[in-house]
Amino acid sequence: MKIFNTKIAGTGSFVPDRVVTNHDLSQRIDTNHNWIVERTGIHERRISDLSKGECPSGMAKIAAQKAIEAANLTVNDIDLILFSATLPDQSMPNTAAVLQEKLGITNHCGALDVNAACSGWVYLLPMADAMIKTGLYKHILVVGSEMLSAFNNWDDRNTCILFGDGCGAAVLGRASENEDSKIFSSILTCDSTKKDHLTLMAGGACKRITHEVLNNNEQWMTMNGQEVFKAAVKTMAGHAEKVVKDANLSMEDIDWFIPHQANLRIIEAVGNRFNIPINKVIVNVDRYANTSSASVPIALDEAIREGKIKRGDHLLLATFGAGLTAGAVCLQY
Numbered sequence: 001m002k003i004f005n006t007k008i009a010g011t012g013s014f015v016p017d018r019v020v021t022n023h024d025l026s027q028r029i030d031t032n033h034n035w036i037v038e039r040t041g042i043h044e045r046r047i048s049d050l051s052k053g054e055c056p057s058g059m060a061k062i063a064a065q066k067a068i069e070a071a072n073l074t075v076n077d078i079d080l081i082l083f084s085a086t087l088p089d090q091s092m093p094n095t096a097a098v099l100q101e102k103l104g105i106t107n108h109c110g111a112l113d114v115n116a117a118c119s120g121w122v123y124l125l126p127m128a129d130a131m132i133k134t135g136l137y138k139h140i141l142v143v144g145s146e147m148l149s150a151f152n153n154w155d156d157r158n159t160c161i162l163f164g165d166g167c168g169a170a171v172l173g174r175a176s177e178n179e180d181s182k183i184f185s186s187i188l189t190c191d192s193t194k195k196d197h198l199t200l201m202a203g204g205a206c207k208r209i210t211h212e213v214l215n216n217n218e219q220w221m222t223m224n225g226q227e228v229f230k231a232a233v234k235t236m237a238g239h240a241e242k243v244v245k246d247a248n249l250s251m252e253d254i255d256w257f258i259p260h261q262a263n264l265r266i267i268e269a270v271g272n273r274f275n276i277p278i279n280k281v282i283v284n285v286d287r288y289a290n291t292s293s294a295s296v297p298i299a300l301d302e303a304i305r306e307g308k309i310k311r312g313d314h315l316l317l318a319t320f321g322a323g324l325t326a327g328a329v330c331l332q333y
């Protein structure tokens with residue numbers, strides 16, 4: 001069987017125009033700009049506006065159009081849509097199906113939603129890679145689109161300061177014979193012993209949203225921040241080291257490290273573990289906060305469009321999220 005190499009053919013991203021600063025939050029809850037910056041590195045975040053269509057599929061439409069254009073393709077070249085969202089547009093129809101229609105794709109390509117929380121988009125890369133390698137699909141649209149503002153309790157200072165909305169997308173396709181692009185290695189894990197540290201229990205089949213749930217204020221995300229912090233540093237660092245080794249590379253060969261943008265202290269702690277200089281790390285958590293599974297593809301797209309990441313560069317991607325899921329990928333762009 002002929003094996004193809006996978007390349008990131010094009011990327012795109014979208015963040016809403018509405019900026020919410022730390023100062024804005026301090027008008028509502030007992031917090032302040034300095035505390036948030038010191039503990040997280042976050043200065044502001046973007047919050048979507050449903051009246052402008054900025055739901056997960058709506059944000060994804062714009063990011064995907066940019067990615068398809070950057071790949072020099074048209075919408076009907078896409079033969080599979082993989083869509084990561086922690087909270088989809090609605091339970092049915094799936095958000096990937098809604099996106100297919102919004103993009104005007106008429107070829108009836110497959111359209112699948114996945115949820116691995118913040119790790120979702122990185123989780124999808126090895127899956128798309130396997131399907132492209134084996135020739136099953138030619139152009140897979142991989143989307144991470146998140147509207148955390150919908151389940152972020154704006155009265156809970158422990159969580160609400162951390163999150164924002166946005167979308168990142170990439171088209172994965174076959175590298176031609178004369179291109180070096182490929183996905184070298186990946187790891188996907190989940191430590192379910194820590195699954196209770198980050199939850200949104202109401203709104204699924206087991207706990208419907210009822211008056212009682214609303215009266216108890218259970219419709220929001222809950223988090224044990226310190227436990228998540230510790231697990232994030234340990235797991236992301238371990239995974240990053242493993243995929244680089246599996247790619248037969250060393251950390252010095254890595255041109256850009258693109259970590260999940262949850263907290264600048266987590267990013268710095270992971271970088272310090274393997275001495276990766278901060279100028280090789282893509283950071284936008286200061287501007288967008290944690291956009292869950294959109295964070296890595298937004299950071300990737302911005303760095304490509306700014307001309308930082310160039311063809312041939314070795315990229316290291318690492319993420320973690322509720323579950324606790326985690327993943328890392330090492331690739332040549």
Ligand code: COA
Nearest residue numbers: 031032035039118157158161225226228229262263320321
């Ligand atoms: N503003 C001001 N004070 C705050 C605050 C806020 N927004 N949030 C918490 N505090 C207070 C706490 O109440 C506590 O006060 P106390 O000592 O009087 O009890 C104090 O600040 C320290 O809180 P602590 O929880 O120890 O802070 P921390 O250094 O662990 O930082 C997080 C908290 C949430 C920023 C940090 O734990 C974190 O980023 N964890 C990872 C979360 C994450 O990434 N989640 C997403 C995963 S995908």
